[in-house]
Amino acid sequence: MKKIYLLFFIFIGFFSQDLNITYSAETQSNVSGSNTSIEGGYTGGATTYQSGSSSATTTNSTSNSNIKSAPPTASAPSYNSMTQDVCSTGASAGIQTFGIGITGGKHFIDKNCERLKLSRILNDFGMKVAAVAILCQDERVFESMIQAGTPCPIDGKIGKDALTLWNKYDHERPDYKTYVKRMKKREKVEAELEKIKIEKLEPIDHDED
Numbered sequence: 001m002k003k004i005y006l007l008f009f010i011f012i013g014f015f016s017q018d019l020n021i022t023y024s025a026e027t028q029s030n031v032s033g034s035n036t037s038i039e040g041g042y043t044g045g046a047t048t049y050q051s052g053s054s055s056a057t058t059t060n061s062t063s064n065s066n067i068k069s070a071p072p073t074a075s076a077p078s079y080n081s082m083t084q085d086v087c088s089t090g091a092s093a094g095i096q097t098f099g100i101g102i103t104g105g106k107h108f109i110d111k112n113c114e115r116l117k118l119s120r121i122l123n124d125f126g127m128k129v130a131a132v133a134i135l136c137q138d139e140r141v142f143e144s145m146i147q148a149g150t151p152c153p154i155d156g157k158i159g160k161d162a163l164t165l166w167n168k169y170d171h172e173r174p175d176y177k178t179y180v181k182r183m184k185k186r187e188k189v190e191a192e193l194e195k196i197k198i199e200k201l202e203p204i205d206h207d208e209d
Helices: 002-019 111-124 128-135 139-147 159-168 176-201
Strands: 035-038 047-050 088-096 101-109
Touching: 111 128
Parallel strands: none
Antiparallel strands: 035 047, 088 101
16 A cells, blocks of 8 residues: 555656646735736746736926015004094004005094084083084084174173174184185275265266367
């Protein structure tokens, strides 16, 4: 029995040399994806299936830019009155250059608004004359009172007595500049009318034949 096994292995050895069967390990190389290697008694190595792709790209780029950054923005200050019952308004402005930015703001008092509020309060207290007197500080009100024949109060005087004082101390009128211009124009008109009147009254000289 041992002789039979020995003869079998010798036969197999000679048979494998004739067929030139080669077993070798394959080296796999892959960039991306997966490899499937089929090994066995095949001449020519393993068959490789590669999925995916590989690429090598070299990009050389040179760019020159001359971009200047935008200047910062100058913000003008905001105005907050904190309440609506005020006679003040705000104004602000700003300017910005590449080198420097300047901003500024200011509050302005509305005198006419203050005058109206004060007059309303005095009238609520029953001070009618005082309420009118403070309104008469506005030259438009003063002029309208004169035109209506109810001159503004002055030194505790009202009516005709007040008008007499205003004519005597006209420089105290709130509309004094307008009043002076108006008086000068009236004087000019009166002078022209007087001249025309005189010319009409002069006798006409007739040449004797």
